[in-house]
Amino acid sequence: MKPAIVILDPAALPLARRIAAATGGEVHGPAGRAGVDSTFTSAMERLDSLFRAGVPVIGICAAGILIRGVAACLSDKRQEPPVIAVSADGSHVVPLLGGHRGANALAQDVAAATGGEAAITTAGETRLGLALDAPPSGWSLANPEDAKGVMARLISRGGAHIVGEWPFDPASRPPEGEDVVLMATERAAEGGATMLVYHPQRFVLGIGAARNCPTDELETLLAETLQEADLAPGALACIATLDLKADERAILEVAEHLGLSVRLFDAAALEQQTPRLANPSDVVFQEVGCHGVAEAAALAMAGAKASLIVPKRKSANATVAIARTDDFIDPASAGRALGHLHVIGIGPGMSDWRTPEAGRLIAAADEVVGYDLYLDLVAGLAPAAKRTTFPLGQETERCAYALEQAGKGRNVALISSGDAGIYAMAALVEELVADGQVSDAASRVPVKVAPGISALQAAAARVGAPLGHDFCTISLSDLLTPWSAIEGRVRAAAEGDFVIAFYNPVSRRRRTQLADARAILLQHRPADTPVVLASNLGRLEEQVRVTTLADLRVDDVDMLTLVLVGASSTRTRTAQGRTRVFTPRGYAAKRPLEGQST
Numbered sequence: 001m002k003p004a005i006v007i008l009d010p011a012a013l014p015l016a017r018r019i020a021a022a023t024g025g026e027v028h029g030p031a032g033r034a035g036v037d038s039t040f041t042s043a044m045e046r047l048d049s050l051f052r053a054g055v056p057v058i059g060i061c062a063a064g065i066l067i068r069g070v071a072a073c074l075s076d077k078r079q080e081p082p083v084i085a086v087s088a089d090g091s092h093v094v095p096l097l098g099g100h101r102g103a104n105a106l107a108q109d110v111a112a113a114t115g116g117e118a119a120i121t122t123a124g125e126t127r128l129g130l131a132l133d134a135p136p137s138g139w140s141l142a143n144p145e146d147a148k149g150v151m152a153r154l155i156s157r158g159g160a161h162i163v164g165e166w167p168f169d170p171a172s173r174p175p176e177g178e179d180v181v182l183m184a185t186e187r188a189a190e191g192g193a194t195m196l197v198y199h200p201q202r203f204v205l206g207i208g209a210a211r212n213c214p215t216d217e218l219e220t221l222l223a224e225t226l227q228e229a230d231l232a233p234g235a236l237a238c239i240a241t242l243d244l245k246a247d248e249r250a251i252l253e254v255a256e257h258l259g260l261s262v263r264l265f266d267a268a269a270l271e272q273q274t275p276r277l278a279n280p281s282d283v284v285f286q287e288v289g290c291h292g293v294a295e296a297a298a299l300a301m302a303g304a305k306a307s308l309i310v311p312k313r314k315s316a317n318a319t320v321a322i323a324r325t326d327d328f329i330d331p332a333s334a335g336r337a338l339g340h341l342h343v344i345g346i347g348p349g350m351s352d353w354r355t356p357e358a359g360r361l362i363a364a365a366d367e368v369v370g371y372d373l374y375l376d377l378v379a380g381l382a383p384a385a386k387r388t389t390f391p392l393g394q395e396t397e398r399c400a401y402a403l404e405q406a407g408k409g410r411n412v413a414l415i416s417s418g419d420a421g422i423y424a425m426a427a428l429v430e431e432l433v434a435d436g437q438v439s440d441a442a443s444r445v446p447v448k449v450a451p452g453i454s455a456l457q458a459a460a461a462r463v464g465a466p467l468g469h470d471f472c473t474i475s476l477s478d479l480l481t482p483w484s485a486i487e488g489r490v491r492a493a494a495e496g497d498f499v500i501a502f503y504n505p506v507s508r509r510r511r512t513q514l515a516d517a518r519a520i521l522l523q524h525r526p527a528d529t530p531v532v533l534a535s536n537l538g539r540l541e542e543q544v545r546v547t548t549l550a551d552l553r554v555d556d557v558d559m560l561t562l563v564l565v566g567a568s569s570t571r572t573r574t575a576q577g578r579t580r581v582f583t584p585r586g587y588a589a590k591r592p593l594e595g596q597s598t
Contacts, residue, residue: 142234243265337411502564
């Protein structure tokens with residue numbers, strides 16, 4: 001994830017630009033500053049938002065500012081992103097948090113760019129010059145939980161017996177001794193309180209699977225294959241397969257369980273591997289256009305110098321093969337990435353109402369797609385270079401574009417206000433795929449919906465608890481639904497005595513539907529029924545008013561207003577000079593009568 005370089009003083013911009021060039025980061029600065037990638041009005045809010053989203057933060061400011069900005073978020077050091085303080089002249093670079101999660105390495109990169117000194121304070125680096133729980137690229141650590149104890153033992157006693165290759169810089173090799181064992185092996189091996197095991201990632205797992213292959217079947221086949229090959233799962237660099245299997249659940253779940261990326265190849269690319277296959281199959285060719293999937297995908301990913309160490313093994317519905325090369329394997333070096341589409345609800349507007357999951361997904365996205373008003377609300381996590389905007393009225397084009405970009409292997413975030421599944425983009429995405437309105441690659445993209453706080457929840461929270469009993473939501477827009485159907489729903493909700501949240505109550509040209517709905521409701525509930533009018537929730541222009549059904553006027557409502565109409569049981573009370581609205585659930589009937597014991 002790209003780091004955010006946060007500046008408070010415009011004089012820091014040249015230094016920030018040097019750091020951004022060296023780290024691939026983006027510069028965040030106060031509103032009105034030219035030359036920055038993203039602006040903010042509150043530095044503390046921006047620091048909080050970035051940290052919660054898992055974005056590495058490099059602040060050219062006092063360390064105390066950074067500490068106060070993220071203090072409320074501190075909980076689990078294993079999940080916290082790097083936070084680095086840089087002095088105004090670049091001479092001192094101090095990793096404050098996340099030393100072994102990339103902060104120390106990032107600080108050294110920053111120091112190289114500024115000509116300063118990285119003030120590394122973690123014990124492993126200061127005493128030994130390495131972090132045992134952060135192996136270099138191309139290596140995996142079998143059990144990271146063992147690293148803390150082994151490191152402490154090594155620091156206090158000083159000797160290590162090294163078995164196999166040394167994964168780290170030769171200059172950091174510890175003195176020989178028997179206090180701990182540091183082992184590098186392709187084989188499965190257990191670490192422990194005095195031993196760490198590292199695996200060189202020189203292997204590719206190729207997988208083929210019949211449609212709807214059971215996950216447990218593939219897991220069993222893989223476990224048996226690795227055991228027979230005496231190969232550790234940590235030695236696998238990635239999984240490779242045919243692009244038609246991009247949506248195969250068993251493959252995706254195995255990849256997630258192993259923590260491996262999936263690389264996709266089309267049939268033509270796999271067919272080029274036919275001369276190298278141990279088990280070419282005409283049957284497979286007739287099915288998918290290449291003479292093998294598991295073997296061919298493993299070889300295509302591992303490269304021209306690779307060989308099969310495990311030819312195709314199969315179960316009833318799956319095949320696996322493993323290729324090895326002498327070089328470390330970069331998963332991004334071949335094939336196509338497995339794209340993802342995250343349909344994200346960002347809440348009504350304010351960052352405090354945005355879930356940490358939403359923030360992380362937006363910050364990690366390659367591209368962020370949405371209506372420009374919504375993208376402005378997440379500008380701190382999605383600088384202009386990552387944003388693709390669509391106007392209102394182009395919702396279909398917006399969703400189709402997001403799916404197609406994900407189908408090309410990109411990680412795409414599609415933004416909705418409120419909750420993405422309530423009158424928003426999640427349903428349209430599903431519809432486009434179900435109706436075959438996107439390409440084959442786009443239709444196979446994994447889609448994840450990240451929920452958000454809906455406008456009806458936010459409006460209710462502002463005034464008390466009007467949704468305390470049964471409620472429903474109805475959109476009064478007849479652009480996509482005939483008014484006769486909407487009118488029938490309003491009448492049914494009125495007769496059912498539901499609290500009703502009206503979305504899209506009016507527009508510039510549509511002025512009659514809310515008045516008609518009010519007339520229907522007055523036939524079924526009292527004229528003094530409380531009504532909440534909530535506009536621009538979570539934004540500076542927020543207005544929340546309480547009126548009654550009899551006094552509800554169309555001119556008091558605009559396109560950005562949610563109308564909450566209470567049930568016949570909804571009540572109000574006054575507190576601190578404001579009207580509170582609530583709908584009792586019925587607990588009063590369970591309370592003891594006066595004078596009666598509990």
